[in-house]
Amino acid sequence: MALARVHNFSISLDGFGTGEPQSLESPFGHAGERLHEWMFATRYWDDDGQSGMDAVYASRHDVGFGAEIMGANKFGPPGWQDDPDWRGWWGDDPPFHTPTYVLTHRPRPSVEMEGGTTFHFLDASPADALATAMEAAGGLDVRLGGGASMIRDFVRAGLVDHMHVVQVPIVLGRGVRLWDGLDALEERFDIEAVSSPSGVTHLTMTRKHAP
């Protein structure tokens, strides 16, 4: 059965998936690149990077997916909907290589990029978006790409099977929190914590199934 999975979603110790304010120059606000340095240091990101635990976790981001769904705030800085030429942060060949659904209340025509990524724009509920992406994924899994508020919405709707969250040892103090509204998550997910020699802690949430 195909799954809906979150990978490489980084948060601070105090649970923020991004700092603020987010902008074209600072996609993660005052967090800068600090939430993702653990990943940049791996071979997943950089040919000269390390191949240890962080690289193993990071590489799962690319395995077994037939589609991605992302929130509007991942696709561009605030106001990207007003720029008809905005095609995401990732250049001509985005790292998705599948149909990629951008949730927005202002849909626009699909955009075919290089490398197999096609951006589709959906004004849909989490359940409807997932059904659409699952059909496009052709039996493979669907990546839930973030940001924090999008992941929260999908968890609350009971649509997430597997969630990999990376806790980085910094305290941001402000931004968008992952945990808000996810009370008692442990009743619905088995939660495993594994600290890495790099200093981050990999949290893996696996949906519990009825016995």
Place this chain on the structure above:
Amino acid sequence: MALARVHNFSISLDGFGTGEPQSLESPFGHAGERLHEWMFATRYWDDDGQSGMDAVYASRHDVGFGAEIMGANKFGPPGWQDDPDWRGWWGDDPPFHTPTYVLTHRPRPSVEMEGGTTFHFLDASPADALATAMEAAGGLDVRLGGGASMIRDFVRAGLVDHMHVVQVPIVLGRGVRLWDGLDALEERFDIEAVSSPSGVTHLTMTRKHAP
């Protein structure tokens, strides 16, 4: 040099050191005992408990201290100040065995308990309370006993040398947060994360010293 140290302070994944509402029947509110089960399972708490990593960390709570300071919310349930007979949660022989300073805006006469614990009641700033406790500790360290808001006050005042926080894989959603107002803690502390086979993650913050 004597240090001010926090030990065995448990928080949820979303950073709450207690649930709510706190009461005589439920000192940690809706969190119940879940924040501390990791400790109850160790030999530190229970003669039949386990002796692994969690026990090693937990036992540090009792080593090298000459005094404790705690916040009013640790000493009793809301309103304990109105009960002249309230002597804490811990029975006749509290587990402190040293002078123990309770911060409160309504001080009362000191109370000598069994086993070496004497409760003193102080209406003082964090710095003044620490100076008083350091003097009483006679060259040993001072334990900062919590709760969350008391620890935050001491961190913000630059008075904490060493802080052991135990992150438990539950999401509480409400209560008192440890991290609020501690932005950029990583600039002042080296932060080490070590996950335990029990499922909790031990965070050790060590104050950075000027080179």
